[in-house]
Amino acid sequence: MNDDAMQEIEQSIAHAAEDLAPLYAHGVEDRPDGVMASAPNTDQVIAAQELLITVMLPGRSFEAGRRGHVLSPFFAEKLRSASELLLPEIELALPFQWLGAAARSEGAERQTADRRRSAGIFEQFLQRLPDVRKLVVDDIRAAYNGDPAALSYAEVKLSYPGVLAITSHRLAHELYRLGVPVIPRIMSEHVHGHSGIDIHPGARIGRGFFIDHGTGVVIGETTEIGERVKLYQGVTLGAKSFPLDAEGHPVKHIKRHPTVEDEVVIYANATILGGETVIGARSIVGGNVFLVKSVPPDSLVTRRPGDLSVRTREGDERV
Amino acid sequence: MNDDAMQEIEQSIAHAAEDLAPLYAHGVEDRPDGVMASAPNTDQVIAAQELLITVMLPGRSFEAGRRGHVLSPFFAEKLRSASELLLPEIELALPFQWLGAAARSEGAERQTADRRRSAGIFEQFLQRLPDVRKLVVDDIRAAYNGDPAALSYAEVKLSYPGVLAITSHRLAHELYRLGVPVIPRIMSEHVHGHSGIDIHPGARIGRGFFIDHGTGVVIGETTEIGERVKLYQGVTLGAKSFPLDAEGHPVKHIKRHPTVEDEVVIYANATILGGETVIGARSIVGGNVFLVKSVPPDSLVTRRPGDLSVRTREGDERV
Amino acid sequence: MNDDAMQEIEQSIAHAAEDLAPLYAHGVEDRPDGVMASAPNTDQVIAAQELLITVMLPGRSFEAGRRGHVLSPFFAEKLRSASELLLPEIELALPFQWLGAAARSEGAERQTADRRRSAGIFEQFLQRLPDVRKLVVDDIRAAYNGDPAALSYAEVKLSYPGVLAITSHRLAHELYRLGVPVIPRIMSEHVHGHSGIDIHPGARIGRGFFIDHGTGVVIGETTEIGERVKLYQGVTLGAKSFPLDAEGHPVKHIKRHPTVEDEVVIYANATILGGETVIGARSIVGGNVFLVKSVPPDSLVTRRPGDLSVRTREGDERV
Numbered sequence: 001m002n003d004d005a006m007q008e009i010e011q012s013i014a015h016a017a018e019d020l021a022p023l024y025a026h027g028v029e030d031r032p033d034g035v036m037a038s039a040p041n042t043d044q045v046i047a048a049q050e051l052l053i054t055v056m057l058p059g060r061s062f063e064a065g066r067r068g069h070v071l072s073p074f075f076a077e078k079l080r081s082a083s084e085l086l087l088p089e090i091e092l093a094l095p096f097q098w099l100g101a102a103a104r105s106e107g108a109e110r111q112t113a114d115r116r117r118s119a120g121i122f123e124q125f126l127q128r129l130p131d132v133r134k135l136v137v138d139d140i141r142a143a144y145n146g147d148p149a150a151l152s153y154a155e156v157k158l159s160y161p162g163v164l165a166i167t168s169h170r171l172a173h174e175l176y177r178l179g180v181p182v183i184p185r186i187m188s189e190h191v192h193g194h195s196g197i198d199i200h201p202g203a204r205i206g207r208g209f210f211i212d213h214g215t216g217v218v219i220g221e222t223t224e225i226g227e228r229v230k231l232y233q234g235v236t237l238g239a240k241s242f243p244l245d246a247e248g249h250p251v252k253h254i255k256r257h258p259t260v261e262d263e264v265v266i267y268a269n270a271t272i273l274g275g276e277t278v279i280g281a282r283s284i285v286g287g288n289v290f291l292v293k294s295v296p297p298d299s300l301v302t303r304r305p306g307d308l309s310v311r312t313r314e315g316d317e318r319v
Numbered sequence: 320m321n322d323d324a325m326q327e328i329e330q331s332i333a334h335a336a337e338d339l340a341p342l343y344a345h346g347v348e349d350r351p352d353g354v355m356a357s358a359p360n361t362d363q364v365i366a367a368q369e370l371l372i373t374v375m376l377p378g379r380s381f382e383a384g385r386r387g388h389v390l391s392p393f394f395a396e397k398l399r400s401a402s403e404l405l406l407p408e409i410e411l412a413l414p415f416q417w418l419g420a421a422a423r424s425e426g427a428e429r430q431t432a433d434r435r436r437s438a439g440i441f442e443q444f445l446q447r448l449p450d451v452r453k454l455v456v457d458d459i460r461a462a463y464n465g466d467p468a469a470l471s472y473a474e475v476k477l478s479y480p481g482v483l484a485i486t487s488h489r490l491a492h493e494l495y496r497l498g499v500p501v502i503p504r505i506m507s508e509h510v511h512g513h514s515g516i517d518i519h520p521g522a523r524i525g526r527g528f529f530i531d532h533g534t535g536v537v538i539g540e541t542t543e544i545g546e547r548v549k550l551y552q553g554v555t556l557g558a559k560s561f562p563l564d565a566e567g568h569p570v571k572h573i574k575r576h577p578t579v580e581d582e583v584v585i586y587a588n589a590t591i592l593g594g595e596t597v598i599g600a601r602s603i604v605g606g607n608v609f610l611v612k613s614v615p616p617d618s619l620v621t622r623r624p625g626d627l628s629v630r631t632r633e634g635d636e637r638v
Numbered sequence: 639m640n641d642d643a644m645q646e647i648e649q650s651i652a653h654a655a656e657d658l659a660p661l662y663a664h665g666v667e668d669r670p671d672g673v674m675a676s677a678p679n680t681d682q683v684i685a686a687q688e689l690l691i692t693v694m695l696p697g698r699s700f701e702a703g704r705r706g707h708v709l710s711p712f713f714a715e716k717l718r719s720a721s722e723l724l725l726p727e728i729e730l731a732l733p734f735q736w737l738g739a740a741a742r743s744e745g746a747e748r749q750t751a752d753r754r755r756s757a758g759i760f761e762q763f764l765q766r767l768p769d770v771r772k773l774v775v776d777d778i779r780a781a782y783n784g785d786p787a788a789l790s791y792a793e794v795k796l797s798y799p800g801v802l803a804i805t806s807h808r809l810a811h812e813l814y815r816l817g818v819p820v821i822p823r824i825m826s827e828h829v830h831g832h833s834g835i836d837i838h839p840g841a842r843i844g845r846g847f848f849i850d851h852g853t854g855v856v857i858g859e860t861t862e863i864g865e866r867v868k869l870y871q872g873v874t875l876g877a878k879s880f881p882l883d884a885e886g887h888p889v890k891h892i893k894r895h896p897t898v899e900d901e902v903v904i905y906a907n908a909t910i911l912g913g914e915t916v917i918g919a920r921s922i923v924g925g926n927v928f929l930v931k932s933v934p935p936d937s938l939v940t941r942r943p944g945d946l947s948v949r950t951r952e953g954d955e956r957v
Contacts, residue, residue, distance in 0.1 A: 005438040009402055012445040017394035019449040024377065024390055026456040028463070030471045035388060039473040041381035058662065062679035069673060071662055075655035083647055098470035119643040126650040130657040137664040144666070148880050148888035149838060149859045151736035152668045154677040155820050159827040182474050189478040193513045194831045196534045196853070198552070200468060215515070215834045216535045216854045216872070218552050218587070221468045233836070233856050234535070234553060234872060234907070236587045236606070242467050250467035268856070268874045268909045269553070269926075271587045271606035287874070287909040288588075288928040290607040290622050293638055300630040303928050304637065307626055307945055311938040318942065319931055324757040328721055331764040336714035338768040343696065343709055345775040347782070349790045354707060358792040360700035417789035501793050508797040512832045515853045517871070519787060534834070535854045537871050537906070540787045553854070553872060555906045555925070561786050569786035588872070590906045590925035607907075609926040609941050612957055619949040623956065626945055 030096060039096065040089040045186045048085035049168065051078045055129065056136050057167050059157035079129075083122060089183060090118035096181040098252065121178045128174045135207055139166045142210040146230055161195035162211035169199045176201035196233075203237075205229075206262070213268075220257035222275060227262045232287075234269035240292060261297065349415060358415065359408040364505045367404035368487065370397045374448065375455050375486050378476035398448075402441060408502060409437035415500040417571065440497045451489045454526055458485045461529040465549055480514035481530035488518045495520035515552075522556075524548075525581070532587075539576035541594060546581045551606075553588035559611060580616065668734060677734065678727040683824045686723035687806065689716045693767065694774050695805050697795035717767075721760060727821060728756035734819040736890065759816045770808045773845055777804045780848040784868055799833035800849035807837045814839035834871075841875075843867075844900070851906075858895035860913060865900045870925075872907035878930060899935065 025034030055078050058064035058071060067074050094114040143156045143163050150156050156163055168191040172184040184201035192198040196215030199205075203219045206227035211217055216234035219225070223237045239256040258272050261281035266272070270289040272279065279285065280297030289301055306318040344353030374397050377383030377390060386393050413433040462475045462482050469475050475482055487510040491503040503520035511517040515534030518524075522538045525546035530536055535553035538544070542556045558575040577591050580600035585591070589608040591598065598604065599616030608620055625637040663672030693716050696702030696709060705712050732752040781794045781801050788794050794801055806829040810822040822839035830836040834853030837843075841857045844865035849855055854872035857863070861875045877894040896910050899919035904910070908927040910917065917923065918935030927939055944956040 005435070009406075009438060009442060009445070010399075012442045013395055013398045013402065016398060016445045016448045017391045020374065020394050020452055021391040023449060023452045023456065028456055028459045028472045028475075029378075030473050036378060036384050037473070038384040039378065039381070039477060042379070042477055043381070055658065059666075059674060059677070060680070062677070062681070065674050065676040072655045072659040075658050076651055079651045079654060080648075083651065087647075096471045096473050116643070119647060123647060123650045126647070126654045129654045130661060133658055133661045137661065137666055140666045145887055148877070148890050148892070148894065149840075151819060151890065152734045153666045154668050154675065154734050155823055156666075158677060158680055158820060159823040161827065161830065181470060182477060185474055185478040189480065192480065192534070196515050196834050198532050198534060202468075213836050213856045215830070215836060215856070216553055216588075218532045218534070232876070233874065234588065234854055236552065238551070238587060239467070249464055252467050252470065254467070256467065267911075268876060269588055269607070269854075269872065269907055269928075273586075273606065286928065287911065288607055288907070288926055289627060290588075290605065291627065291638075295629055296631050296633070298632050300628075302628050302630075304626050304628045307942050308927060308929065309938075309940050309942045310933055311940075312934050313936050314934075319929075319933075324754070328725075328757060328761060328764070329718075331761045332714055332717045332721065335717060335764045335767045336710045339693065339713050339771055340710040342768060342771045342775065347775055347778045347791045347794075348697075349792050355697060355703050356792065357703040358697070358700070358796060361698070361796055362700070415790045415792050500789060501796060504793055504797040508799065511799065511853070515834050517851050517853060521787075535872055535907075537851045537853070553907065555871065557870070557906060558786070568783055571786050571789065573786070575786065588907055588926070592905075592925065607926055608946060609907075609924065610946065610957075614948055615950050615952075617951050619947075621947050621949075623945050623947045 037095060038092055040092045040183055040186065042186050042190075044085045044089050045183055046190050048082045048089070049171070049187045049190060051082040051085070052171050053164070053167055054078055055082075056133055056171065057140075057157060057163070059140075059154065060164075079126065083126075086183075087118055087122055090121060090175075090180055091115050093180055093182045094118060097179070098181065121175075121180060124178055125174055132170045132174065135170050136167050138208045139163060139170075139210065142208040142228065142230070143212075146210040147212055161197060162214045165191050165195045165197035165199060165211060165214060165217075166205070166209050169201065169203070169205065172201040173203070173205075203257075211235075216269070222255045223257040224259045226260060226264070226281065229260055229263065230265045232266065232268040235266045236271040236273070238271065238273045240274045356414065357411055359411045359502055359505065361505050361509075363404045364408050364502055365509050367401045367408070368490070368506045368509060370401040370404070371490050372483070372486055373397055374401075375452055375490065376459075376476060376482070378459075378473065379483075398445065402445075405502075406437055406441055409440060409494075409499055410434055412499055412501045413437060416498070417500065440494075440499060443497055444493055447493045451493065454489055455486050457527045458482060458529065461527040461547065461549070462531075465529040466531055480516060481533045484510050484514045484516035484518060484530060484533060484536075485524070485528050488520065488522070488524065491520040492522070492524075522576075530554075535588070541574045542576040543578045545579060545583070545600065548579055548582065549584045551585065551587040554585045555590040555592070557590065557592050559593045675733060676730055678730045678821055678824065680824050680828075682723045683727050683821055684828050686720045686727070687809070687825045687828060689720040689723070690809050691802070691805055692716055693720075694771055694809065695778075695795060695801070697778075697792065698802075717764065721764075724821075725756055725760055728759060728813075728818055729753050731818055731820045732756060735817070736819065759813075759818060762816055763812055766812045770812065773808050774805050776846045777801060777808075777848065780846040780866065780868070781850075784848040785850055799835060800852045803829050803833045803835035803837060803849060803852060803855075804843070804847050807839065807841070807843065810839040811841070811843075841895075849873075854907070860893045861895040862897045864898060864902070864919065867898055867901065868903045870904065870906040873904045874909040874911070876909065876911050878912045 054061045172187040176184040197217045199219040200221040202221035203223040205225040208228040211231045213233035218236045255275040258277040260279045263282045266285040267287035272291045278294040283299040286302035310317045373380045491506040495503040516536045518538040519540040521540035522542040524544040527547040530550045532552035537555045574594040577596040579598045582601045585604040586606040591610045597613040602618040605621035629636045692699045810825040814822040835855045837857040838859040840859035841861040843863040846866040849869045851871035856874045893913040896915040898917045901920045904923040905925040910929045916932040921937040924940035948955045
């Protein structure tokens with residue numbers, strides 16, 4: 001490019017940068033003074049998340065396979081790296097606690113408290129890991145037994161997005177329960193991006209959970225799922241509408257997603273909505289069903305027979 | 320591996336490479352002589368795209384958060400890098416303009432023209448950025464107010480795929496309007512890969528747009544969307560069938576995707592098709608609906624009550 | 639962080655690592671002694687996969703575009719790198735062959751056999767590549783002719799996830815047919831993660847196949863698809879329920895996914911299930927249809943007219 005064109009672009013860049021700068025305090029900042037606060041660094045969070053997933057699911061890791069029986073130092077090493085990455089981010093995340101309309105305290109005092117609190121949270125989190133691993137083992141088994149195409153446990157661990165998603169969810173859910181803001185959502189979104197499975201860290205999910213294929217699955221924040229439940233791709237466990245407060249903002253923290261009891265199976269692309277919707281134990285929900293009501297245990301919910309029109313050369317038919 | 324086996328593989332590689340070479344002019348090249356033209360480098364385009372998203376949405380960037388109020392030099396720096404990456408790619412993209420059956424001029428003259436044109440396009444693009452940022456601010460607000468699970472603006476910026484997708488779309492749409500071929504589609508596909516949200520750069524989308532969860536959303540090229548519209552995951556705004564020209568190729572550039580007016584809400588996995596389909600303002604379209612007709616303003620479109628069959632131990636029921 | 643807090647975390651890490659170590663032989667390991675076997679390294683497999691995709695689809699590669707007509711050395715180079723990456727992984731994968739309940743032979747003898755077998759498999763794979771490329775050419779053409787939004791072949795190659803997914807599938811399917819375990823599934827899952835399109839490597843797919851948009855598409859292991867078939871996003875070709883063996887494990891290797899004959903078009907979010915379901919040639923299946931029965935050639939399958947309820951200010955209507 002000649003110098004003139006380059007210089008014009010340089011000027012346009014300078015103008016754009018100048019015009020853009022004042023557009024960054026528009027009531028979409030979390031600090032009342034409109035300054036962008038230092039939110040957690042997503043790259044660090046995701047790096048820690050990958051290490052924690054490796055510890056929960058070492059069968060995904062070539063390195064772990066090479067170590068054979070001697071996994072304890074391998075775990076210690078990975079957990080040490082994860083703590084170095086995650087601790088400062090938890091500290092940065094704590095000020096983003098939801099306080100409704102309340103203003104936040106600032107300054108050095110707050111920072112010291114957050115530092116202490118983040119260390120305490122991380123310790124509790126570490127203590128939960130062996131129990132999380134026990135859940136992951138059951139989830140792997142559920143995947144292997146839930147899909148005729150699975151020919152080895154290695155295949156399940158290395159290539160099942162549902163196994164990855166539930167493992168990551170079980171970790172994120174522990175951080176959510178310990179009151180860490182933002183970070184569990186960064187984690188769930190990272191796995192959502194890779195697997196198409198969007199499980200809010202708040203969802204409570206029982207043992208032996210299996211999502212097959214998984215793309216398009218959405219499990220909302222206040223969903224409760226029993227044991228040995230199986231979902232296929234495209235299943236939504238979501239909210240209907242939701243109440244607004246006096247200022248027109250949605251009211252937070254109310255139960256607005258379904259309850260799914262033990263041993264339910266939900267087929268592809270079914271949408272189930274509402275905080276009062278309960279799918280009774282051992283029920284089967286067919287594909288492409290849209291359901292906003294409870295059904296008792298042992299129900300079979302399907303699209304009504306005859307709801308399709310099939311036009312052929314021989315004439316029309318309903319199936 | 321022993322030397323014999325290795326040598327056999329070497330020979331197989333040489334054979335395969337030789338047999339493959341003549342298979343690359345098969346009428347799927349854009350140049351009439353069957354030579355592969357130098358298309359834009361996707362890696363460069365994506366790197367530029369990430370920088371531009373950071374400028375539109377600095378709340379996603381840890382670095383920007385650290386800079387606090389002094390964002391103007393930060394923006395200039397990112398825009399400079401983006402221009403270095405994107406300018407040569409725009410130049411490479413221009414020859415891929417769709418010309419129907421017309422042949423393309425080649426050679427040095429064309430190249431000089433493309434170079435000049437790409438600089439002009441990029442300047443106009445830079446001038447549009449402050450307006451794009453204003454749209455992005457409204458989109459962030461729409462997400463925060465549209466989801467009870469959103470507890471801070473930081474959470475929305477760092478973990479909402481719908482916010483990422485619409486931000487990237489608003490940038491790609493500017494390049495599309497300025498007549499840049501191929502590159503806007505590389506950008507939309509990059510975000511599609513990460514978010515599962517596929518918005519064609521041609522789609523015209525009003526202020527305050529929010530896609531929740533988003534996986535499986537498809538918004539076609541000639542879609543028009545009003546202000547304050549909200550979509551959930553799996554919603555398709557697509558084409559029915561389309562006319563073919565005399566050579567059997569589809570006719571390009573006709574309106575074939577729906578129009579969605581202001582303040583419409585469309586629930587999960589609804590499919591709406593057709594260029595003449597208009598969803599009137601303030602309408603609500605329920606989950607899993609398949610709709611190929613217009614509905615007037617203030618409509619509520621749902622699957623018909625009673626279209627589900629529920630078999631329980633107590634007997635059958637329709638809900 | 640002060641030293642005390644750091645030391646406490648160090649101790650928690652050591653405890654967690656110790657408690658976790660014995661939790662790794664829980665009947666979810668493929669070796670009867672509960673030791674994790676060395677499964678293939680997914681990073682290496684994916685790197686090889688990317689190289690093979692580049693050879694099949696050089697139009698995606700900036701480097702290939704620069705080489706113009708002289709592609710044979712380019713291919714040889716990429717294939718050589720792919721073989722160096724993939725050969726050791728095929729060798730590692732072979733012991734994961736599904737043997738039902740049978741125990742596996744171990745030791746040096748087995749390893750030598752696997753090494754020889756993996757070289758033989760890779761040679762056969764290389765010989766198939768020219769035929770695979772011919773299929774890919776037809777797939778590119780099908781995409782270009784199947785979407786009015788496609789304005790150049792470059793656009794199709796650089797930004798169509800369906801083209802990427804079918805190219806990768808045609809490669810993975812060859813390895814599947816040659817009896818390689820696990821690796822084809824790692825490949826299909828890699829592309830699933832990027833495109834949202836989940837094609838099991840076992841699926842048999844005819845020439846000129848096009849998936850538009852693609853997010854949420856699932857094509858099961860025993861699916862058979864004819865020539866010139868077109869699918870839109872969210873289409874499932876899946877299994878109904880499946881029989882269990884005496885130990886409660888699903889019976890493997892039976893036909894449980896649909897057959898789709900030539901020139902069928904299936905619109906967005908349709909779910910078609912069952913190993914005995916045949917969609918006759920030239921049929922059209924509408925969006926959001928749930929179908930578990932065969933339909934004859936030339937059928938048009940849609941949701942029944944009148945199955946939607948539209949409530950407007952003027953009253954209720956069925957459409």
